[in-house]
Amino acid sequence: MTSNKILLFVVLICFSFQGISQRSAAYTNDLAEFNRALELYNNQQFLAAQNLFDDVKEQTEDEKIEGDCAYYIANAAVRLNQPGADKLMERFVTRYPTSTKTNSAYLDVADYYFKTGKYSLSRKWYDKVDENSMSRKDRERFYFNNGYAYFKAKRFDQARKYLERVRDSKEFGSQAKYYIGYMAYEGDDYEEANQYFEEVKSNDRYSEDLSYFQADMNFKLGNFEKAIALGKEQLQSSNRLERSQLNKIIGESYFNLEKYDEAIKYLKEYNGQRGRWNNTDYYQLGYAYYKQGDFEKAIAEFNKIIDGNNAIAQNAYYHLAQSYLKSNQKQQALNAFKNASEMDFDAKIKEDAYLNYARLGYEIGNSYESPSQVLITYLEKYPDSEAKQEVESLLIDSFLTSKNYEEAMRLLEKNRNFSDKQAYQKVAYYYGLQLYEDGDYVEAINNFEKALSEPRDQKITAKATFWKAESEYSINRIDDAIIGYKEFAGMSAARGTDELENLDYNLGYAYFKKNEYARAIEYFKRFAEDDSKEVATRNDALLRLGDTYFVSSQYWPAIEAYNKAIAQSGNNDYAAFQKAMSYGFIDRRDTKIEELKKFINKYSRSSYRDDALYELGNTYIAANNTQNGLSTYDRLIREVPKSAFVPKAMLRQGLIHYNSNNGDQALRRLKQIVSDYPNTPEAMQAVSTARMVYVDMGRTDEYARWVKNIDFVEVTDADLDDTSYEAAENQYFNNDYDKAISGFEKYLGSFPNGIHAINANFYLGQLYFRKGEKHKAAKYYRYVAEKPKNEFTEQSLSRLSELLLENENYREAVTYLERLEKEAGSQQNVVFAQSNLMKSYLELEQNQKAAAYADKVLGNEEADKEARNDARLIVARAAFASGNMQKAKSAYAEVQKTAKGELAAEALYYDAYFKNSAGNFEASNAAVQILAKDFSGYKRWGAKGLVLMAKNFEKLGDAYQATYILDNVIKNFSNYPKIVTESKQELSRIKAEEAKTNSSVETN
Secondary structure, three states: OOHHHHHHHHHHHHHHHHHHHHHHHHHHHHHHHHHHHHHHHHOOOHHHHHHHHHHHHHHOOOHHHHHHHHHHHHHHHHHOOOOOHHHHHHHHHHHOOOOOOHHHHHHHHHHHHHHOOOHHHHHHHHOOOOHHHOOHHHHHHHHHHHHHHHHHOOOHHHHHHHHHHHOOOOOOHHHHHHHHHHHHHHOOOHHHHHHHHHHHOOOHHHHHHHHHHHHHHHHHOOOHHHHHHHHHHHHOOOOHHHHHHHHHHHHHHHHHOOOHHHHHHHHHOOOOEOOEEOHHHHHHHHHHHHHOOOHHHHHHHHOOOOOOOOHHHHHHHHHHHHHHHHOOOHHHHHHHHHHHHOOOOOHHHHHHHHHHHHHHHHHHOOOOOOHHHHHHHHHHHOOOOOOHHHHHHHHHHHHHHOOOHHHHHHHHHHOHHHOOHHHHHHHHHHHHHHHHHOOOHHHHHHHHHHHHHOOOOHHHHHHHHHHHHHHHHHOOOHHHHHHHHHHHHOOHHHOOOHHHHOHHHHHHHHHHHOOOHHHHHHHHHHHHOOOOOOHHHHHHHHHHHHHHHHHOOOHHHHHHHHHHHHHHHOOOHHHHHHHHHHHHOOOOHHHHHHHHHHHHHHOOOOOOHHHHHHHHHHHHHHOOOHHHHHHHHHHHHHHOOOOOHHHHHHHHHHHHHHHOOOHHHHHHHHHHHHHHOOOOHHHHHHHHHHHHHHHHOOOHHHHHHHHHOOOOOOHHHHHHHHHHHHHHHHHHHOOOHHHHHHHHHHHHHHOOOOOOHHHHHHHHHHHHHHHOOHHHHHHHHHHHHHOOOOOOHHHHHHHHHHHHHHOOOHHHHHHHHHHHHHHOOOHHHHHHHHHHHHHHHHHOOOHHHHHHHHHHHHHOOOOOHHHHHHHHHHHHHHHHHOOOHHHHHHHHHHHHHHOOHHHHHHHHHHHHHHHHHOOOHHHHHHHHHHHHHHOOOOHHHHHHHHHHHHHHHHHOOOHHHHHHHHHHHHHHOOOOHHHHHHHHHHHHHHHHHHOOOEOOOOOO
């Protein structure tokens, strides 16, 4: 080798050595920094370590060190729970796929998440691990941890797959067997569970849990005695949660062994799941109390079972009903029996529950459905029942006791196999009476005839005959009525009846209405002379006797009858007036005048006062006492200005002035009539008389100018007007109503403002009303009512008001009712106006006016019992609406004393309402029960009563009754949406409260 070559070799070697030395120094420096970072990492100073690893990674040129740094940076991020830690780890794996730490990275991260209890994250990383690259020790840990993570997620199939691999492991075997056993326990495989638990029971770590599990497994396997023994062994050493569960196991084991006394102690100590029992828990304790005969405590547990819908619930509700029954709580028992009867889990319980439900509904009433219908349904469902004869007997009686005769008749006629003829006769008769009282006389007759078609009970046959005659009288079938009255009189069963007491009185009226006055006199006289009869009815008979003599021109006997009526009653304006009038027909003019003057002075508020004044004026004029006659007419005009006699009196004054040659005075009066009372017969007569006055005074031009401005006068057609009207009127009085309608309408078409327009309109109103075409009738009554006071004003106001009230047009009705009150001559119409004004104002929510009119009715001596009841009711409603509860309570109490039908139902509901408000919940429920039993036909009040009852039961601590009742109101009373809405709100509130202690209760 030459020296130059040697020199070059030496230079190259020196250069290479220098480069190696430099790299070695850098590597040594990176390794030192790396080791320092690793030391921080191992000391769990992860953030500091992470930062240093990051620096080393940035500076090193060694790929291995760089990869290791990336691994530890990602690992530290995981432990520091930094965002994106998993991305760092995945980046490490992707960037350094050949790193020996890849598998360790996955395992380390998975183990970290496992140790920190983040099992779902740990399973994510365990899934990335290559188990073939692990050591045996790491593999066992991997299997156990992964299995446990799946166990915690309740994915038992996957958990078992991993845990089975380590069940023989020295380190993890006991734990694996415990969890495998637990999973078998949860899966109800008690044999396998017991096998695994036996293998680990020597391990103190599991001994306490195993005692509980084995007690529970024996219970579930039906080994109740062993379950009790194991449970009692564990009871003292258990924690609070386990103690609750062990008490449940022991108590339920005793329950299944029918050792109810021992069961109660332990069942009571159970705390439920998360502090809440379920329906089964309440059932077991309730049934244990029931079997011990402690019905009060049984009820307290059973009635917490809400919304139950399984065999246990059906059984519970049945025994709850029995407990109520044994505690004499019949309304509650009815609800519970009904509930049990609606479930199909146990047919025997269902049938017996329905039988008891039917019995109780008959006994105490049923607000949900007709007791009769329930009994019929039972017979249809269970035709071979041993109780069939008993139920059929109850069914027959229920038709009568329920007083819901309409439904009873419907059911009887639909189900004739379930009744006997006697029951059918009774129900038909009582339904007929109910219809008669409601004024539906045609249907009443129909039902009385049905009663007569089954003449089983002779007393009822007799009574049905009488009331059929009464109904026929009410619809003007007088001949039929008389036949019925006489047939009744000839029946031996009629003796001793109230109906027979007044038979002569009724026959007197019938003959009077038929214009057979001699026969009417016979019956009225016989009745009036019988001192055993009621005074008020005898007095009326005397008046009618007087009227009958009067219309048959027997005035002296008439006066005698009127005198007896006055003597008997002490005060009788009608008799006094008729007596005075009678003297006029027997040429005792002076006596007539004196009697009329006495009448006017004595009866200042009589509805006949205007009649008397008018008659007195006429009598003075007939006696040529013109001055007194004129002044009496003036007194009538002044004191009773709304009287229909006023235009008649004015017309007479005009005629008197005309006949006395006082033409100007006559014209003033006649023109006043035309002005104040246009379109009336008096106005037409006034125009005719005025024409004569003007002619006599030679002032015909003045007459022509005056009469031209009177729109209702058709002078040239007067004869045609009369002829057309009379033709229609004749048909009316001959009872040929269709021809009368045609005639009157033709007349008004030709003479809309004719002389007889008021009469024609009124008669058309009457005819259409009779035909039931009430909307047409209203038009004609309104025409008459809007005209100045005439002889048909009062009747038209009354009829028109009636039609408006039927259509609930209260606002318009009050206008006419107020007029009727002021203008009516009949006290009966005054009472009608006042009573309907109070009702209308209540409907219009003008409570003060309603109450004011109610007070008027109560202060009116002529008001009948029914009107007074209505008035008391209005006072009560108005007071309630205005918040004056004390007055409302007092008023409803007064209503309750005398009311019948729906008014009585309303009063009874408010009796229950005020008792609820006072906290008297049991007394309130008692009132609702009476409402259900005696007034079941009035569904609205029944529904409101049920809601009130539910509120009472809630306050009494019986949530079952409260919720069951409300649920049934919602299901059965959809026709009353406000009541249903209130029920839903109450039900939701109560359930929300009960759900706090009962996990079986579902809330919306």
